[in-house]
Amino acid sequence: MRVLILIAFLACACWEAARAAKLVPGKAFDRLITIWLENQDYAKVVLEPSIADLKRSGILLTRFYAHTHPSQPNYLAAIGGDYWGNDHDEMIHIPENVSTVVDLLDYRNISWAGYFEDMPGPGYMGNYSDGQTGNGGWDYVRKHNPFVSYESIIMEGERLLALDSFRAFQRAFKEKEVPQFVFMTPNMMNDGHNTSNKFAADWAHKFLQPLLDPKAFDEKTLIMLTYDESEDYSQPNHIVTLLLGSAIPPALKGTEDSTFYTHYSLLSTLQNNWILPNLGRYDVGANVFRFVAEASGYTKNKEPANAASVNNSISYPGLLHTEPVKRLGIPVPNDRLIGAGGLPILDSIKKKWSSAIKKGEETPYDGSGNVYDGDNPPVYSPPRAN
Numbered sequence: 001m002r003v004l005i006l007i008a009f010l011a012c013a014c015w016e017a018a019r020a021a022k023l024v025p026g027k028a029f030d031r032l033i034t035i036w037l038e039n040q041d042y043a044k045v046v047l048e049p050s051i052a053d054l055k056r057s058g059i060l061l062t063r064f065y066a067h068t069h070p071s072q073p074n075y076l077a078a079i080g081g082d083y084w085g086n087d088h089d090e091m092i093h094i095p096e097n098v099s100t101v102v103d104l105l106d107y108r109n110i111s112w113a114g115y116f117e118d119m120p121g122p123g124y125m126g127n128y129s130d131g132q133t134g135n136g137g138w139d140y141v142r143k144h145n146p147f148v149s150y151e152s153i154i155m156e157g158e159r160l161l162a163l164d165s166f167r168a169f170q171r172a173f174k175e176k177e178v179p180q181f182v183f184m185t186p187n188m189m190n191d192g193h194n195t196s197n198k199f200a201a202d203w204a205h206k207f208l209q210p211l212l213d214p215k216a217f218d219e220k221t222l223i224m225l226t227y228d229e230s231e232d233y234s235q236p237n238h239i240v241t242l243l244l245g246s247a248i249p250p251a252l253k254g255t256e257d258s259t260f261y262t263h264y265s266l267l268s269t270l271q272n273n274w275i276l277p278n279l280g281r282y283d284v285g286a287n288v289f290r291f292v293a294e295a296s297g298y299t300k301n302k303e304p305a306n307a308a309s310v311n312n313s314i315s316y317p318g319l320l321h322t323e324p325v326k327r328l329g330i331p332v333p334n335d336r337l338i339g340a341g342g343l344p345i346l347d348s349i350k351k352k353w354s355s356a357i358k359k360g361e362e363t364p365y366d367g368s369g370n371v372y373d374g375d376n377p378p379v380y381s382p383p384r385a386n
């Protein structure tokens with residue numbers, strides 16, 4: 001028994017070491033860290049001195065739009081390529097046959113983690129937790145951690161354990177072991193949810209200083225500071241996203257990029273940078289961050305044909321809609337699409353959905369990059385190549 005345990009331990013240690021040692025280089029960056037703040041309008045955020053100061057060393061994306069309200073669906077979208085009609089912040093479960101960015105990264109052995117401030121321990125699946133501010137359940141919240149709502153993530157122990165607190169991030173940062181893809185949500189005070197625009201901007205400025213030190217990372221690192229949604233529900237969901245870090249080409253520091261982006265652009269940018277397969281959902285057709293597209297020679301960015309008509313304030317129908325009449329099944333992914341990595345859908349997704357694919361079920365995913373909301377719901381049609 002002891003020998004077995006020892007062998008298991010050694011095998012495990014070697015595996016970890018091999019995994020840590022092998023960095024997968026990307027076309028424009030070798031690491032992406034995305035940090036999410038809450039509920040602020042573009043027009044107000046750009047006036048914050050802390051944001052204006054950060055902008056001097058980065059690229060401001062001037063036309064970045066969230067998908068709907070409230071928070072949760074926007075977080076879900078960024079890692080899953082759809083928000084499944086979600087229009088609330090209650091605890092949800094997305095079936096195991098739905099894949100995410102995690103499947104794409106694991107396929108290429110690219111290390112990843114989610115860090116959530118005041119999460120009480122790795123893999124915590126509760127709805128909320130009281131943390132350092134002692135505000136009674138307003139520190140860590142599940143609705144700002146999309147990973148735990150996907151069964152395809154939580155049903156695998158190793159994946160669940162990759163979700164941890166900011167303390168785990170600080171340890172990894174000190175040891176120079178920060179994974180290659182990192183998703184971070186500060187607590188409800190620091191992210192501005194229960195404080196103010198200025199509070200969150202000042203927090204981000206301070207938090208980012210050590211990460212922006214030229215010696216912070218040995219590899220080209222892109223830091224994407226973003227907001228989940230706007231504050232004003234009556235306006236199209238226009239938010240600030242700032243690209244920072246050592247991956248920003250020096251000539252682009254302090255510039256603006258006016259390409260149309262949404263939270264799906266995170267997925268298409270990762271696919272483009274690391275030549276990843278796609279999810280067969282709204283990830284395909286979403287614009288790739290321009291400086292990344294330029295580094296990789298990607299030329300398919302375009303303005304969505306229907307951009308002007310979409311308001312992104314209410315959710316379209318789907319599995320997680322509160323109104324029973326707006327509840328639909330999970331759409332079949334489109335296996336004919338080629339994504340920004342130049343590759344088709346991930347093979348394991350195609351296998352999982354093979355029965356629905358064989359039946360030729362209609363799908364809303366056409367790779368067009370068009371955007372949808374409750375007033376302009378997705379149009380389902382037979383699967384076609386993009």
Ligand SMILES: *[C@@H]1O[C@H](CO)[C@@H](O)[C@H](O)[C@H]1NC(C)=O
Pocket residue numbers: 089090091127128141142143
């Ligand atoms: C879970 O927390 C969210 C706020 O983060 C709240 O809206 C929701 O009602 C809570 N659900 C339960 C079952 O406690």
Ligand SMILES: *[C@@H]1O[C@H](CO)[C@@H](O)[C@H](O)[C@H]1NC(C)=O
Pocket residue numbers: 107108109
């Ligand atoms: C990922 O790692 C596994 C285990 O070491 C290996 O079998 C597989 O070929 C690797 N995949 C890629 C795409 O490098």
Ligand SMILES: *[C@@H]1O[C@H](CO)[C@@H](O)[C@H](O)[C@H]1NC(C)=O
Pocket residue numbers: 135138193194
């Ligand atoms: C945080 O904001 C919510 C409303 O979104 C409110 O119900 C709650 O009382 C606030 N908590 C604190 C500690 O400010």
Ligand SMILES: *[C@@H]1O[C@H](CO)[C@@H](O)[C@H](O)[C@H]1NC(C)=O
Pocket residue numbers: 233234235236311313314
């Ligand atoms: C956007 O949608 C919301 C919710 O339906 C509505 O209140 C608002 O008036 C709309 N705004 C525009 C500019 O259409």
Ligand SMILES: *[C@@H]1O[C@H](CO)[C@@H](O)[C@H](O)[C@H]1NC(C)=O
Pocket residue numbers: 095096097352353354355356
């Ligand atoms: C995906 O899983 C859900 C929930 O278990 C199930 O209802 C659905 O039929 C599955 N879809 C396919 C194509 O297997």
